[in-house]
Amino acid sequence: MAFYQFKREQFIKSNISEVWDFISRPQNLKRITPIYMGFDIRTPDLPDEAYEGMIIAYTVRPLLGIPTTWVTEITHVEPQKYFVDEQRVGPYKLWHHEHHIEEVKDGVLMKDIVSYSPPLGVLGQIANALVIRKKLEEIFDYRTKAFEEIFPG
Template sequence: MAFYQFKREQHIKSNISRVWDFISMPQNLKRITPAYMGFDIKTPDLPDAVYPGMIIAYTVRPLLGIPTTWVTEITHVVPQQYFVDEQRVGPYKLWHHEHHIKPKDDGVLMTDIVSYSPPMAALGRIANTLVIRQKLTEIFDYRTKAFDEIFTG
């Protein structure tokens, strides 16, 4: 099984409470996801903040506009520090996404660590090289710009 990690850090000019309130609200995920992904939350009546055990279902269209069901579970939450989401149903054999925040240099350092394993063994390794890694970079580049706009206007 091929295993990869993707890490991204971003300095946000805001305070820890404001950043936490934003990232821990599941409804905000759509605001930081590129429109072409066709991201749509399917879970009704989501609360305003993540909690351990929370299940969230989405539809995404990451490749060729083909709808894909993705279900994640929030497995760990330490308010104003981090939370973790793990794929339960979706395109990966393994998806573990850590969202960390900490005060730093009159702002907040946000660190995302995505540990993942593509499906289909050898084909998954090729897909990672040709498509997946590039898509993750593209998505997190978009998120960087979105957070800059949201928090600095």
């Protein structure tokens, strides 16, 4: 099984409470996901803040507009520090996404660590080299811009 990690850091001109309030609210995922991905939350009546054990179902269209069901579980939460989501149903053999925030001088440092394993063995490795890694970079580039607009400082 091929295993990869993708890491991204971003400085946000805000305070830890405001950043946590935003990132811990599942409804905000759509605001930081590229429109072309057709991201839609399917879980009705989500609470205002993620909690351990929370299951969230989505439809997403990452490639060629083909709808894919993705179900994640919030497995760990330390308010105003971090939370982790893990795929339960979806396109990856493994998906573990850590969202960390820490207060720093003049703002907040947000760190994302995505540990993942594509399906299909060698074909998944090739797909990672050709498509998956680039898509992750593209998605997180979009998120960087979205956070700059949401938190202009």
